[in-house]
């Protein structure tokens with residue numbers, strides 16, 4: 001069962017984070033009354049805070065990603081585990097932007113990790129995760145439900161063995177800031193594993209080469225301008241390298257890509 005939060009106080013910044021019966025809320029505005037300032041909302045984040053969307057997510061919405069080549073949760077779980085296990089077996093795994101917890105629950109059921117942190121910005125997604133966990137019964141691996149913004153992770157620098165983010169980077173408001181934060185929290189040798197949508201030209205690019213189809217890709221009306229973006233493989237590789245993650249590996253099919261990159265160990269370590 002997901003652990004219940006009891007509230008926390010931070011001795012460094014003197015902030016207190018109130019208790020919630022469902023999850024621990026470590027977002028910036030947790031427990032803070034803001035009189036005037038309102039955060040500008042971002043579609044890729046706000047959409048999933050809608051309780052109806054959260055309810056529908058694992059009841060058909062997520063399965064709909066098959067159009068892009070997503071092979072389905074069981075296969076994606078197997079693919080992710082092949083990268084996660086070497087870095088994080090027996091350690092705590094963070095499932096960032098966990099949604100309704102479809103992977104968090106599988107990770108916990110595997111018994112391969114000492115704990116799973118199921119983290120998301122959406123309160124209603126965390127509620128869904130909690131309900132699915134309850135309905136499915138307990139696992140020997142504890143699942144901690146955490147409300148957090150991917151661009152401000154409440155983890156110590158170098159403290160995370162592995163971070164998984166299924167089908168989420170295209171929703172994040174600032175992927176570059178998010179990846180910098182993920183790189184910060186990863187331990188040396190730690191791994192980041194993520195899946196997302198490639199651009200509509202990716203299937204052609206798989207045959208002719210992505211460089212060859214880039215002009216076509218750039219000329220097409222693109223979700224780049226909207227609150228969700230589709231990616232070129234090279235952009236994902238660039239982002240990882242820019243934040244110091246190395247050894248970019250990937251598997252792709254049609255517009256689906258699952259990739260992994262590793263936080264290097266200091267030389268001589």
Ligand SMILES: C[S@@+](CC[C@H](N)C(=O)[O-])C[C@H]1O[C@@H](n2cnc3c(N)ncnc32)[C@H](O)[C@@H]1O
Nearest residue numbers: 045048097098099121122149150166167168171
């Ligand atoms: C399409 S869902 C993916 C859910 C699940 N990981 C999967 O593989 O199906 C994207 C998730 O990203 C989360 N998200 C969006 N913006 C976020 C942010 N700034 N910080 C953390 N999570 C965010 C949403 O709440 C949503 O649950």
